Amino acid sequence: MSGVKLESIFKCYGNLEVVHGIDLEVQEKEFVVLVGPSGCGKSTTLRMIAGLEEITDGTISIDGREVNRVAPKDRDVAMVFQNYALYPHLKVFENIAFGLRIRKESKEHIAKTVAEVSEILGLTPYLDRKPAELSGGQRQRVAMGRAIVRHPKVFLFDEPLSNLDAKLRTQMRAEIKRLHKRLGATSVYVTHDQVEAMTLADRIVVMNDGYIEQIGTPMELFTNPANTFVASFIGSPPMNQLPGVIDVTSDGKKATVNDVTFTLPDHINVENGQAVVIGMRPEHFSISPVDGASTIPVSLNLVEPLGSEALLHTSIGEHALVVKTETHGAIDHLSNVQHLYAPANLVSVFDAESGLALTGSHN
Numbered sequence: 272m273s274g275v276k277l278e279s280i281f282k283c284y285g286n287l288e289v290v291h292g293i294d295l296e297v298q299e300k301e302f303v304v305l306v307g308p309s310g311c312g313k314s315t316t317l318r319m320i321a322g323l324e325e326i327t328d329g330t331i332s333i334d335g336r337e338v339n340r341v342a343p344k345d346r347d348v349a350m351v352f353q354n355y356a357l358y359p360h361l362k363v364f365e366n367i368a369f370g371l372r373i374r375k376e377s378k379e380h381i382a383k384t385v386a387e388v389s390e391i392l393g394l395t396p397y398l399d400r401k402p403a404e405l406s407g408g409q410r411q412r413v414a415m416g417r418a419i420v421r422h423p424k425v426f427l428f429d430e431p432l433s434n435l436d437a438k439l440r441t442q443m444r445a446e447i448k449r450l451h452k453r454l455g456a457t458s459v460y461v462t463h464d465q466v467e468a469m470t471l472a473d474r475i476v477v478m479n480d481g482y483i484e485q486i487g488t489p490m491e492l493f494t495n496p497a498n499t500f501v502a503s504f505i506g507s508p509p510m511n512q513l514p515g516v517i518d519v520t521s522d523g524k525k526a527t528v529n530d531v532t533f534t535l536p537d538h539i540n541v542e543n544g545q546a547v548v549i550g551m552r553p554e555h556f557s558i559s560p561v562d563g564a565s566t567i568p569v570s571l572n573l574v575e576p577l578g579s580e581a582l583l584h585t586s587i588g589e590h591a592l593v594v595k596t597e598t599h600g601a602i603d604h605l606s607n608v609q610h611l612y613a614p615a616n617l618v619s620v621f622d623a624e625s626g627l628a629l630t631g632s633h634n
């Protein structure tokens with residue numbers, strides 16, 4: 272069982288506590304992504320798993336064995352960094368083979384393993400080149416090759432794609448996903464890019480300021496964010512959040528934002544007059560052709576065409592509201608939008624003070 276378990280992990284630099292007692296269990300073969308804003312403690316957490324950073328308190332286990340005091344080289348983990356960390360004077364072949372040479376593997380074994388891994392990564396034509404003669408994406412593949420040949424129990428990635436341009440990043444993202452399917456290796460992957468997190472992860476861990484805000488599958492976090500932080504971090508554009516006041520009426524639960532009424536799901540736990548934040552994903556609105564009893568009147572400020580979709584920048588009073596809609600090739604009609612429809616079962620409700628979700632789960 273090559274899982275990773277973090278129990279009540281704290282990290283202090285001097286007097287400054289930057290990780291505040293986090294718990295996380297990564298299952299064998301699982302791909303877990305740590306995501307969160309800059310400085311939230313992602314790299315620190317990853318480096319503690321690798322053994323490159325001492326933990327201040329708590330327990331880390333790999334494969335069921337406590338590794339708190341085990342040296343990095345004896346933890347059987349391989350780490351891939353943002354800056355590749357290749358040896359510039361060595362050819363690609365030797366860069367990939369490096370860990371095997373250290374282990375004093377046989378010449379035949381090294382040749383066979385490097386050949387296999389280079390084939391998987393599309394590096395076979397480049398084995399005689401030095402890192403300086405490669406593109407960024409090829410260098411990143413060499414760094415991954417070097418990790419793969421070691422057959423580690425756990426792969427650790429710290430923003431491995433952030434030095435690449437947008438197109439190459441998308442391509443490498445797909446390659447990492449394919450590679451994980453093929454190798455099935457337990458992986459912990461750090462990024463601040465929520466799209467990368469959504470596309471790669473079996474489960475996402477959203478971190479903020481040294482705490483874990485929520486752990487769940489990409490769809491769980493998208494559909495049922497535990498709080499306003501997760502709601503605004505996952506999804507692009509993020510979930511709209513509007514301040515509202517609860518009105519429990521004989522025909523259901525509602526919230527008013529300025530003078531506009533949102534119908535809410537029945538199963539939420541709210542009181543009359545409670546201050547809340549209404550959350551609605553840009554893609555969950557539909558455009559209503561007419562002014563109806565349950566429609567939301569908005570002012571349209573800007574239409575941003577993106578090709579197959581368009582973003583409508585609208586507002587309710589002073590509150591901005593972004594809507595994402597399919598264009599079906601035409602956008603002229605969008606400049607007349609005045610009314611939206613927000614299906615009650617897709618509205619999220621958070622307590623205004625704590626930011627915690629008041630909705631039960633959407634089904």
Ligand SMILES: Nc1ncnc2c1ncn2[C@@H]1O[C@H](COP(=O)(O)OP(=O)(O)OP(=O)(O)O)[C@@H](O)[C@H]1O
Binds near residue numbers: 284309314315
């Ligand atoms: N060696 C250090 N000494 C003191 N403080 C540190 C040290 N390394 C990191 N920190 C602090 O610990 C906090 C977490 O840093 P960390 O590098 O883990 O963030 P991160 O989530 O990886 O951010 P980024 O997305 O910018 O890489 C930050 O506030 C950072 O300033």
Ligand SMILES: [Mg+2]
Binds near residue numbers: 313314315
């Ligand atoms: Mg970092």
